[in-house]
Amino acid sequence: MKNLVGKIKRIIPLLVEDYTAADSGTFDFISKKNQIIKELDFCRKTGALVGVYSKQLGDGLFLVGVEDLVYDIKDDLVVFHPYDMTGFELRQRSIRVSNIHMIIPFNNRYVKPNISIPTELVEVGKYINTRLETQPVLKEAH
Numbered sequence: 001m002k003n004l005v006g007k008i009k010r011i012i013p014l015l016v017e018d019y020t021a022a023d024s025g026t027f028d029f030i031s032k033k034n035q036i037i038k039e040l041d042f043c044r045k046t047g048a049l050v051g052v053y054s055k056q057l058g059d060g061l062f063l064v065g066v067e068d069l070v071y072d073i074k075d076d077l078v079v080f081h082p083y084d085m086t087g088f089e090l091r092q093r094s095i096r097v098s099n100i101h102m103i104i105p106f107n108n109r110y111v112k113p114n115i116s117i118p119t120e121l122v123e124v125g126k127y128i129n130t131r132l133e134t135q136p137v138l139k140e141a142h
Contacts, residue, residue, distance in 0.1 A: 039103060044068065049063055050064060051064075056092050079093055081112065
């Protein structure tokens, strides 16, 4: 049985590593530009999740996935997936690396959050829009 598990781990390394926690249990806070670029490139290639502190994204830590990394002579540009892991739409998807204060790499993969609107809310929205369109317009009394 051990031999079979070992073979599966070698065959599907990303799948096995995605759901295992780090043995050390510590977080790496990376704030040096060259290390940030290296880690963001790793996240882009592997689909790993990264925590980003940047005022351009907003206040706090944003758990995002890296969609693309554009290298430039002056300052590299990182393009994130449109949503963070909580389903919050990023107000700005692409930012310069110099505008990133710090990142925290995670061992988990970025998974597109389920941001679908429940059917009940869609139906209520349709009902309200229909009611607004069919109501007569009241004239102001002078």
